[in-house]
Amino acid sequence: MTDINILRVKKWRMTGIFVVIIGLLYGSSVLTKFNLVEGIESIPGTFAWMVANLIPSAESLENLPRVLESLWETIILSMLVTTTAAIFALLFALMGAKTTQVSHTFGFIVRFIASVFRNIPVVAWALVLVISFGHNVITGYFALFFSTFGILVRMFIETIDETSSDGVEALTSTGASYFQMVFRGVIPDTLPQMLSWVFYMIETNIRSATLVGILTGTGIGFLFDMYYKRMDYGMLGLITIAIVIIVMAIEFSSNYVRRAIS
Amino acid sequence: MQVISLMQGVKQKNNRIQIKLMTKSSLVMRIVLWSLGAFTLMGPFLLNYGTVDWGTAVSLTLNNLKMMFLQPAFNQITFTGTLIQISITLALALLATVLGAIIAFFLAIFSAKNLAPAWLSNVIIAANSFVRAVPTVLWVLIFAIVAGLGAVACVIGMIFHTVAYLTKAFAESFEELDEGTIEALRASGANWWHIIFGAVVPQSSSYIVSWTFLRFESNYGVAVAMGAAAAAGGIGFDLFMSSSFYYDLHEVGMITYCALIVAIILELISIRIKKKLMAQN
Numbered sequence: 001m002t003d004i005n006i007l008r009v010k011k012w013r014m015t016g017i018f019v020v021i022i023g024l025l026y027g028s029s030v031l032t033k034f035n036l037v038e039g040i041e042s043i044p045g046t047f048a049w050m051v052a053n054l055i056p057s058a059e060s061l062e063n064l065p066r067v068l069e070s071l072w073e074t075i076i077l078s079m080l081v082t083t084t085a086a087i088f089a090l091l092f093a094l095m096g097a098k099t100t101q102v103s104h105t106f107g108f109i110v111r112f113i114a115s116v117f118r119n120i121p122v123v124a125w126a127l128v129l130v131i132s133f134g135h136n137v138i139t140g141y142f143a144l145f146f147s148t149f150g151i152l153v154r155m156f157i158e159t160i161d162e163t164s165s166d167g168v169e170a171l172t173s174t175g176a177s178y179f180q181m182v183f184r185g186v187i188p189d190t191l192p193q194m195l196s197w198v199f200y201m202i203e204t205n206i207r208s209a210t211l212v213g214i215l216t217g218t219g220i221g222f223l224f225d226m227y228y229k230r231m232d233y234g235m236l237g238l239i240t241i242a243i244v245i246i247v248m249a250i251e252f253s254s255n256y257v258r259r260a261i262s
Numbered sequence: 263m264q265v266i267s268l269m270q271g272v273k274q275k276n277n278r279i280q281i282k283l284m285t286k287s288s289l290v291m292r293i294v295l296w297s298l299g300a301f302t303l304m305g306p307f308l309l310n311y312g313t314v315d316w317g318t319a320v321s322l323t324l325n326n327l328k329m330m331f332l333q334p335a336f337n338q339i340t341f342t343g344t345l346i347q348i349s350i351t352l353a354l355a356l357l358a359t360v361l362g363a364i365i366a367f368f369l370a371i372f373s374a375k376n377l378a379p380a381w382l383s384n385v386i387i388a389a390n391s392f393v394r395a396v397p398t399v400l401w402v403l404i405f406a407i408v409a410g411l412g413a414v415a416c417v418i419g420m421i422f423h424t425v426a427y428l429t430k431a432f433a434e435s436f437e438e439l440d441e442g443t444i445e446a447l448r449a450s451g452a453n454w455w456h457i458i459f460g461a462v463v464p465q466s467s468s469y470i471v472s473w474t475f476l477r478f479e480s481n482y483g484v485a486v487a488m489g490a491a492a493a494a495g496g497i498g499f500d501l502f503m504s505s506s507f508y509y510d511l512h513e514v515g516m517i518t519y520c521a522l523i524v525a526i527i528l529e530l531i532s533i534r535i536k537k538k539l540m541a542q543n
Contacts, residue, residue: 025360028353032495034413036361042409042418049408073309080305083298119525121486123498124518127505128330132322137309192287195294207397214399214491215502221399228403240400247395260290 054237063235067223067242074219075246077140078205085148086198089114092149093156099168100160100186102178111157118150122208126215135217143212148201155197156190164189192261199254206247330515337513339500344520351489351496352524355481357417362424363474369425370432371458376444377436386429393426398484402492416494420484424477435469436462468539475535479528486521497521 029036092110094100101107125143133139167185176184213221220243227235336344372378373386402419409415443461452460463470489498497517504513 021360024356028357031353032350032357032413032417034354034357034417038409039414039418042405042414046405046408046418050404054404076305076308079301080309083302083305087302115526115529116522119483119522119529120518121483121498121501121521121525123487123490124501124514124521127490127501128326128511128514129323131505131509131511132326133314133319134312136312136314138311138314138319192291195291198298210397211399211487211491224400224403236404240396240404243397243400244392244395248391251391251395257290257294261287261294 050237053233054240055234056238056241057234060232060234060238064238067220067235067239070220070223071242071246073137074206074209074213074221077137077219078144078209079202081141081144081148081209082198082201082205085145085201086152086194089149089152089156090194092153093160094182094186096153097157097160099165100182110153114150114153114157116150117146118154120146122147122212123215126212130216135222137218139216140209140212140218143216144205144208147208148205152197152201156194159190159193159197160186163193195261196254196258199250199258203247203250203254206243206250210243326511329511330518332515333512334515334519335512336516337510338504338508339513344497344500344517347495347497347500348520348524351485351498351521352482354413354416354420354485354488354494354496355478357413358420358424358485359474359478359481361417362421363428363470363477365421366425366428366432367470369429370436371462373429374433374436376439376441377454377458377462383433390426390429393422396422398423399488399491402488402494406492411493413495416485416488416492419492420481420488423484424481428473428477431473432466432470435466435473439465472532472536472539475532479525479532482525482528 028034092114095102096107096110096114098107101110122143125146126139129139129142133142164186167189168181171181171185209219210221210224213219213223214225216222217225220239224236224239227233227239339347369386369390373383373390375383398419401422402415405419406412406415409418439462443465444457447457447461485494485496486498486501488494489496489500490502491498493499493502497520501514501517501521504510504517
């Protein structure tokens with residue numbers, strides 16, 4: 001095939017892909033009754049509304065202690081979920097990664113379990129657990145724990161496989177045992193990368209904790225939902241601002257740590 | 263004694279040579295690890311559990327999980343109904359991802375440090391981190407106040423996050439572009455748009471595709487959540503109804519299985535795309 005033909009085939013393929021995507025988009029908007037024009041029109045309206053209504057009034061500022069208390073609860077929850085999930089995820093990742101796995105079948109099973117955990121939506125966990133644990137922090141803890149665990153196992157496995165194969169080879173050739181290889185080779189090599197995933201998950205979990213809170217009636221999510229239903233928009237503004245400040249602060253500090261350790 | 267004199271200048275501790283050196287990064291890492299560890303031990307005492315009867319709750323949960331995963335069944339909705347609801351969820355995710363990716367592409371051009379002026383890129387980065395700091399569900403609920411609950415609020419709310427996330431990812435891949443290529447093009451008289459479509463897009467197209475698909479995968483999960491928390495339709499809403507209104511865990515299990523299978527298929531596709539693109543590079 002000549003070069004011109006390759007280009008022509010490529011061009012046709014690109015056009016085909018575009019047509020398919022546009023067709024899918026059109027089908028999706030018909031199916032969901034989504035109207036792009038309506039959507040674009042609603043954006044300026046919403047921002048105007050946010051500026052006009054979401055400014056916390058003096059009255060809502062009196063509720064600040066309550067907001068901070070829920071926020072504190074949410075922060076603790078998301079950090080605790082992430083650190084405990086990271087410990088379990090590390091053990092599972094060591095068993096699942098190609099470089100460190102003990103047996104093939106076992107590694108496959110571990111990866112499959114992790115895949116199931118992360119692909120069941122957090123919502124499903126929250127909705128099931130809320131029936132037995134009630135409107136309680138525990139519900140949120142487990143719901144977030146399962147998905148965080150699943151995601152971290154995947155990320156840790158990728159990290160181990162990508163960064164540590166050379167070191168492992170060098171160590172095994174000097175006659176190191178399995179545990180020496182793991183504790184002297186794999187973990188020191190991959191720790192900075194793993195920690196940065198842990199920080200990333202803390203950030204993500206604060207946002208997901210809001211969602212889980214709406215469903216399980218705990219933390220800042222519950223507070224938001226309550227004032228949303230009461231249409232107390234001053235309080236909504238206050239809560240939103242509080243969440244924004246916290247997420248940004250955590251993002252900032254985790255960026256700092258990430259830069260310092262890598 | 264002779265041995266020791268040979269080892270002058272070598273750091274020792276308890277008569278053993280110190281192999282590990284304390285640098286700033288290892289110090290920070292040690293502090294971070296210790297504080298995370300201490301927090302993990304302390305954290306459980308900082309939460310207010312209210313009154314949970316652990317014994318009953320755990321056995322109830324196990325029972326619920328058994329009903330959910332071992333005896334799934336359709337009661338309120340049918341199999342076809344579930345398929346339609348799942349395709350609505352997928353459609354919501356697709357709309358948010360594709361529209362978001364298009365917007366993110368243009369924003370990323372203006373926020374990549376090597377393509378745009380510094381002030382513009384800083385403005386976009388700051389706006390992005392604000393958008394990302396507000397959880398998706400809050401964006402959807404806020405949009406719902408003006409636009410009404412439904413697909414419009416859901417998609418627009420999800421687009422906000424998608425744009426913020428993808429802009430960062432795209433801009434990073436644009437910044438990896440070789441400075442020499444840009445210079446060469448500029449020297450040959452190419453204008454700014456020529457540089458974008460002649461060098462930037464072809465070089466980073468594989469990254470763009472794989473990041474976009476990764477986002478599609480996570481937007482599917484978000485769309486399920488929005489159905490439940492913001493009543494935006496799709497499979498999430500059915501999940502919410504069958505668990506919180508009908509307390510029908512058999513159906514929750516069935517819906518979860520369906521949602522899970524779709525999610526795993528998406529993940530497998532995404533891994534395959536990533537592998538293929540990596541092989542190309």
